[in-house]
Amino acid sequence: xxxxxxxxxxxxxxxxxxxxxxxxxxxxxxxxxxxxxxxxxxxxxxxxxxxxxxxxxxxxxxxxxxxxxxxxxxxxxxxxxxxxxxxxxxxxxxxxxxxxxxxxxxxxxxxxxxxxxxxxxxxxxxxxxxxxxxxxxxxxxxxxxxxxxxxxxxxxxxxxxxxxxxxxxxxxxxxxxxxx
Ligand SMILES: [Zn+2]
Numbered sequence: 001x002x003x004x005x006x007x008x009x010x011x012x013x014x015x016x017x018x019x020x021x022x023x024x025x026x027x028x029x030x031x032x033x034x035x036x037x038x039x040x041x042x043x044x045x046x047x048x049x050x051x052x053x054x055x056x057x058x059x060x061x062x063x064x065x066x067x068x069x070x071x072x073x074x075x076x077x078x079x080x081x082x083x084x085x086x087x088x089x090x091x092x093x094x095x096x097x098x099x100x101x102x103x104x105x106x107x108x109x110x111x112x113x114x115x116x117x118x119x120x121x122x123x124x125x126x127x128x129x130x131x132x133x134x135x136x137x138x139x140x141x142x143x144x145x146x147x148x149x150x151x152x153x154x155x156x157x158x159x160x161x162x163x164x165x166x167x168x169x170x171x172x173x174x175x176x177x178x179x180x
Contacts, residue, residue: 007020020066020070021070053138055138057139075150079099095109095110107176129168130164156180159177
């Protein structure tokens with residue numbers, strides 16, 4: 001497979017990175033995860049995970065809106081575009097295993113999640129054994145809800161990580177999006 005090309009523009013005046021017109025950050029993975037784990041430790045997972053879910057949902061929704069305009073895409077095409085793009089940015093490799101466009105329900109497999117890679121590299125003290133990738137849980141329903149809007153509704157969706165590769169029994173993480 002040819003390496004996917006990711007368009008990146010660096011503004012010589014401001015140093016801001018952009019892809020498809022959207023400002024981006026390029027940071028070391030350990031820096032990002034250390035921030036994430038610091039907040040998890042301070043708030044506790046039960047408080048932190050729902051906050052991340054809502055923020056991720058809104059961000060995915062907004063991203064889809066912007067990308068649809070930029071590329072002239074519509075509906076579930078944008079969801080598939082989203083899966084491809086996040087797979088090119090170091091978060092992991094995202095594959096849609098099942099998608100029901102009538103309800104927005106889906107199953108998404110993730111290989112090489114950044115959290116799993118970090119934990120398996122022995123860099124995440126206390127990370128092994130627990131599902132680690134709950135940051136992604138809001139992303140899929142946010143993008144799916146955006147995609148379903150032209151059908152006349154924004155479905156109420158929920159999403160959980162069914163199993164995580166960091167738990168050791170599988171080589172991938174699995175997320176299930178269900179209609180409420
Ligand atoms: Zn996982």
